[in-house]
Amino acid sequence: MNTEPLPRFEDVYSAAIHGVSDEGSLHSHAIPIYATSTFVFDSAEQGMNRFAGSEPGYIYSRFANPTTAAAERLIASLEAFGLNDAHSSPLQLKALLHASGQGALSTLCFSLLNNGDQVLTNTALYGGTHEFFAYLLPKSGIQTHFTDLSDLHAVDQALKQHPAIKLIHIETPTNPLMGCTDIEAICKLAATYGIKVSIDNTFATPYLQQPFAFGVDFVYHSTTKFLNGHGTAIGGVLLGKDLDFMNTTATKTFKLLGANSNAFDAFLLINGIKTLPLRMQRHSANAQQVAAWLDEHPAVAKVNYNGLSTHPDHALSARQMRAPGAVLSFELKGGLEAGKHFINRLRMCTRAVSLGTVDTLISHPASMSHAIMKPEERLKAGITDGLIRMSVGIEAVEDILADLKQALSDGSR
CATH class of the missing domain: 3.40.640.10 (Type I PLP-dependent aspartate aminotransferase-like (Major domain))
Structure with a gap:
């Protein structure tokens, strides 16, 4: 040894x-x-x-x-x-x-x-x-x-x-x-x-x-x-x-x-x-741009990303993290039906639970990762029927945004 x-x-x-x-x-x-x-x-x-x-x-x-x-x-x-x-x-x-x-x-x-x-x-x-x-x-x-x-x-x-x-x-x-x-x-x-x-x-x-x-x-x-x-x-x-x-x-x-x-x-x-530092830098940079774009979209009621200055924990995140990371969530104004429409229209982003892979993963927490929780427990935790979770990958951010744009169009509002 x-x-x-x-x-x-x-x-x-x-x-x-x-x-x-x-x-x-x-x-x-x-x-x-x-x-x-x-x-x-x-x-x-x-x-x-x-x-x-x-x-x-x-x-x-x-x-x-x-x-x-x-x-x-x-x-x-x-x-x-x-x-x-x-x-x-x-x-x-x-x-x-x-x-x-x-x-x-x-x-x-x-x-x-x-x-x-x-x-x-x-x-x-x-x-x-x-x-x-x-x-x-x-x-x-x-x-x-x-x-x-x-x-x-x-x-x-x-x-x-x-x-x-x-x-x-x-x-x-x-x-x-x-x-x-x-x-x-x-x-x-x-x-x-x-x-x-x-x-x-x-x-x-x-x-x-x-x-x-x-x-x-x-x-x-x-x-x-x-x-x-x-x-x-x-x-x-x-x-x-x-x-x-x-x-x-x-x-x-x-x-x-x-x-x-x-x-x-x-x-x-x-x-x-071996590639963790490189990946996390790219994940974070892409997520920051995606969160800012979603924050301006008329179909989106709220974006949860600690890299945004509007997030209540933005300052704390900046104090104890090197960057905000890859994961964000956003709430669609149209609730569950808008969420299903959005997820079904995705062309490049991957429809899957879990997170942290090099490709962008998108899921619906209320019916997927948190479905085992009672409805009242989910709501208490802030997990609504219109909430979408996104693990932003390391693809070209322009391609991620293009997919989100077309998926949010036509009836998602």
Whole structure:
């Protein structure tokens, strides 16, 4: 196993490309796909030592695999890029690569929380996250309180009223209204109560936002989205700065849940990350132009994009993100029928859920990604029947705008 440390890069572009190297003796230029379920021991003693944890090495791919380990190190290096710990040393993070973002969320909650503990989180969340907190966690005796995390007074009151809260979970920007939460303010408040803070950094990626700089304890991503960037594999990752917790309790939970990723998906993820900085710059630049264009269109009632000066979280977004990102949503004046008309008329933009791929993806949250929520819960979260979500791709922005223009014409108003 190669133990020579990698250089401390001056630029994130270099870190994304050269952040990991092959551990094998053949020094493959690309990280190989280690397609094996198990690994061979040189001796009985070596096998015993590896199971005991006294000797490094691989045992079984549900526990760890060289390809998935490389992806974990690469993502950890990007989330920690340029950051220092409390002792002014380079920040060290532990990452666990999962088969999905939901798997990463499961490991976080089931390793950190116990029967009787509670969670505080956003009212507006990704539909799967909302259902996980509202439906699955209560089966384990863990209750969730939903509130507006941008209201620090409401957060403080919730923490006072519910001393069993052990975790504040942030999604910023939120899906699909692009609301932003003040990460640093939440972390400072949580610290006074001795509460952990986790954040879903999927929309922003470590290129646009580094939550550990603001004091969070855990970060997780659906790597399916921007980190992969090409829609070729499902995945998720959980990262933590408490290395002892991550290497013991979190790792044990991860192994027992069986939510691990696989070598092929990790290989695709590593290759996608190599272009992450370039893609996020282009995504953000295109989204800014698309949002401004939609904001002036007579068929559009409202545009939700934190890159617009009219967005209520514009200043906060600019303070904690390098750029506003690729995702926006907009509400059509004609409601559900206008939304169906618009989506059916698209010629280039892709009709699909998910987000973060190089092509532009457009979906209808109320009937797709958030359909599992009750209608009253959707409306409370601001998800109306006329809301359209758009993950702006890296195509020529002129072509994106041309498709939107023709799709919004003829009866969409």
